[in-house]
Amino acid sequence: KSAILQRENDLLRERLSTVYGANDPRLQESGISTSPSDAVVSHSPTSRHESQDQSEQRQEDNTLQVASLHTPIPLGASLSDTLPRSLGGVNLEPKEIDDIFALYFLYYAKHLPFLDPQATPNSFYDQSPLLFWAIISAGTRRYIGNPTLIGSIAEPVLKLGWSSMHIGGAVIPNIQGLLILSTWPFPTNSTSKDNTFTLSGMSINLALQIGLHVPLQGQDYSRTRVDLSNENIARRVQLWSYCVVVHQKAACALGYPITLPLDLFQRKLELSGHLSLTPRSLNLEIRLASIVGRMNSVLFEYNFDDLQNKPQAAPSMMLDVFEAQLSELERESSEFSDLEALYLQIARLQLRIYYLRCPEDEMFSLNLTKIYTTAIQVIEMTGRLDSEINLASFCPHQIYRMSALAASVLLRILKTRISTYIRDQQAGKVSYFQEIALLRKMSVHNNDMPGRMAGIFAQLWTSQKAFKPKGDGIASPEVRIQSRLSMSLLHDTMWWWREEYGDQPYTRSLKKEQQANLRESSAPSNSLPAESYLENPNAENNVPENVNSNNTQMLDQNLVNQTETSDFFAVDDTMSFLWDPIDPGFESMIELFPDSWPL
Secondary structure (H helix, E strand, C coil): CHHHHHHHHHHHHHHHHHHHCCCCHHHHHHCCCCCCCCCCCCCCHHHCCCCHHHHHHHCCCCCCCHHHHCCCCCCCCCCCCCCCEEECCEEECHHHHHHHHHHHHHHHHHHCCCCCCCCCHHHHHHHCHHHHHHHHHHHHHHCCCCCCHHHHCHHHHHHHHHHCCCCCCCHHHHHHHHHHHHHCCCCCCCHHHCCHHHHHHHHHHHHHHCCCCCHHHHHHHCCCCCCCCHHHHHHHHHHHHHHHHHHHHHHHHHCCCCCCCHHHHHHHHHHCCHHHHCCHHHHHHHHHHHHHHHHHHHHHCCCHHHHHHCCCHHHHHHHHHHHHHHHHHHHHCCCCCHHHHHHHHHHHHHHHHHHHHCCCCCCHHHHHHHHHHHHHHHHHHHHHHHHHHCHHHHCCHHHHHHHHHHHHHHHHHHCCHHHHHCCCHHHHHHHHHHHHHHHHHHCCCCCCHHHHHHHHHHHHHCCCCCCCCCCCCCCCCCCCCCCCHHHHHHHHHHHHHHHHHHCCCCCCCCCHHHHHHHHHHCCCCCCCCCCCCCCCCCCCCCCCCCCCHHHHHHHHHHHCCCCCHHHHCCCCHHHCCCCCCCCCCCCCCCCCCHHHCCC
16 A cells, blocks of 8 residues: 555656746645655556545544545546636646646645545536536735636636526535635735635535535435435535635735624534434534634624723633633543644634733733733744645645734734733744745735735834834833724734835824714715835835844844835736735725724
């Protein structure tokens, strides 16, 4: 069996080397393992039977394996060589398709393991063109055989996604395609064009329409006979669970509340015993999503602006309850993979950020240390996984957003007066600079959001005005934006960047009656152009006084080779569907009150 696995890895390396070159560092960094858990099969017909034993061994620890979630291959699926495909005037040759599929199953599929790696590209296309092109879309993010593909296929693939709401025979593979597009979206230079929440919401709606949320009653949602065998019930439970997890991640990453009672559906599945049909890793993510969902639901309704008129213990008590639930989950799971441990810390980060809104709490210094430590851990764990499995280059969208949130936590603590509570400030600075490097690696296209975020964090670190609302030299940790749940801190950080470098002052929320009057009499403000990014890199006072010479050297290493101004705001003709026109501001101002529009 080891010899079979070694042959399969050799075949995969040979295939990828034709795209990347035999000495490309990415092939060395990937560390293709010969263990059953890490090996990836080729998509040639001759390898499918050889890898069957390996697939079964990898999944033997689950009562009903992840393989049961794989969409059944139609009997008429082609087992011949890969066929060329075209979409929206973009043509793909068979070799390109095979190479991109190999990349997907090597680097991406581990995060959404609901597809059969033994199936051919032809069979995926026969199941659903949307599923086929979603796999292509994810794989092209790092495909250097044709770097223009990711921009060329964006619009036609998303049009396929919008059309998937039509209920037909390919609903389940269409749902899978939407989940892939939600997890690895097309790059964009503005979060206002981020469609992960919309696409994942579509997957939830499609799943509801075919009754995935009530797996035993699926027949009630269909005019034709539904297979309700044990295997198919397990497959429906698992796919619904992936829909819930992906949609929850998309909402949290953008700071949106979820109005659909997803947690209620999951509790019903748990009471009925159906959640036991999910693999251990998926079950962990379901429970994390449930805790985070309840937390956001409770705290979204809480008025942190009026704490002086409320018992100070109230928010602390609620936060302690959710802390205990996360700790209990950690104790119950005896063995966490590194990726699962990262997801747990991300959930903790989202929870503990709320402590920043209770500065008068008697436990504030202790809670601040918890926030600080958790942010460092999120970045360090992401960096460690990047060194082990090249995570930054292929990470899901949520990991990018949450690692950026962790960096904004460190920035807010280290650059404001509450830094006096922190003993080891050096550890935070090291992690902050590490995140800048990780964001650059997460960038898949010139001027996309991870790349821009890296530049913005670098510039805010050298800022002498950030977090100083009165201009008196005292930096405040106050978070002005509070309607975006845990992500409010990141959105508020971006507004400080706009204020200093874009001449776009943040308008504080007024009293409710003033807001109502203003909405009746005011029109949306015009867009205010911002100054070019890094317009004067040699300006005085670039480094704060509290950064010593060692930190300055580290800072210099992380700020070298910054993107030129013209490149940072460049227009990409191939990505015009997802790219804003030339606007030197981080985004156009479309409303007087920014809390109501996406970052």
